[in-house]
Amino acid sequence: TPLWLKFYKTEENLNEELDKLTPPPNITCIYNPIVYASQLHCDYLRRYMDGPKKLVFIGMNPGPNGMAQTGIPFGNVRTVKVLMQLSGSVDKPPVEHPKRPVNGLDCRIEEPSGVRLWELFLRLAGNMEIFSQQCFVHNFCPLSFFDEAGKNLTPSELKGPYKKQLRDFCCEALEKQLVLLKPQVIVAVGEYVMTVLKHSAYCKSDSVSVLRLPHPxxxxxxxxxxxxxxQTFLEDNNLIH
Ligand code: XAN
Incomplete structure (x- = not known):
């Protein structure tokens, strides 16, 4: 079995676990782009996860106009179409919030975090082929959460027992994913992921370093x-050149 498919299986198993949980009552809509954008998501894995990676970046969860549209972490539409040269159709989530339509690669709103992150990585590496020889970008949680008004709530903003249940299942999946990817350096994008990684068994090894990149x-x-x-962070830590 190719590595990307083993990785995808860990994501499918996580989705099954997450489906059994009861989200807090203020969450009226949950999007899982790994399911409805599985075609583009798998294209991304198949193309860019050809083997273990020295450096893995981990974001928190899909942004509404990025991965929630494209199935690709931080995947704003322009980066996916122009820089990754990926194309493909995206289905709809089972319940779509009227203020959060899923239009896939036809989405006209850019995800600012995705624009910043991928533009910097590609400016430093030169192109996706060079970047992906040693680096991979992944998200800790596959889900996006919206309340009645359509406000996007992050995993760190959720209420009740669901918050910890979600974190624990995502942690368990991440351990398996890290064992597959075998990174020597893990970069948490933002504070929530940094806190999670501090408790990770994989990250306790002396040969693994965990760093925090400010959120874009x-x-x-x-x-x-x-x-x-x-850029200073990446240069100071000798990460992408
Ligand atoms: N936009 C994001 N996209 C993503 O894939 N992961 C994130 O953590 C994030 N934050 C904003």
Missing amino acids: SPRSANNSNWPEKA
Whole structure:
């Protein structure tokens, strides 16, 4: 079995576990792009997960106009179409929030975090082929959460027992995924993932380093200089050159 397919199986198993949980009552819509955008998601895995990776970036969960449209972590439409040269159709989630339509690669709204992250990686590496020889981008949680008003809630903003149940199942899957990918360096994108990784069994090994990249969201405070900050971070840690 190819590595990407073993990886995909861990994602399918996680989806089954997550389906059994009861989300908090304020969450009226849950999107799982690994299911309804499985074609593009698998294209991404098949093309860019040809073997273990030295460096893995881990985001929190799909952004509404990024992975929730394309099935690709931080996958804003332009990056997916132009830089990755992937195309394909995306189905709809079972319950679509009227304010959060899923239009796949026809989505006209850019995901600012995805634009920033992929533009920086590709500027430093040169192209996707060079980037993907040693690096891979993944998300901790496959789900996006919306309330009645269509507000996007992150896994760290969820209420009740679901929050911990979700985290524990995602952690369990991540351990298996890291064993498959065997990274020496894991970069958490944001604080929530950093906290999760500190408790990971895989990350307790002395031969693995865990680093935190500031989150690319332009909505984070004092983040207008993210591209410079992130480039300095990658250079200081000798990560992408
Ligand atoms: N947009 C995002 N997309 C993604 O795939 N993962 C994230 O953590 C994130 N944050 C904003």
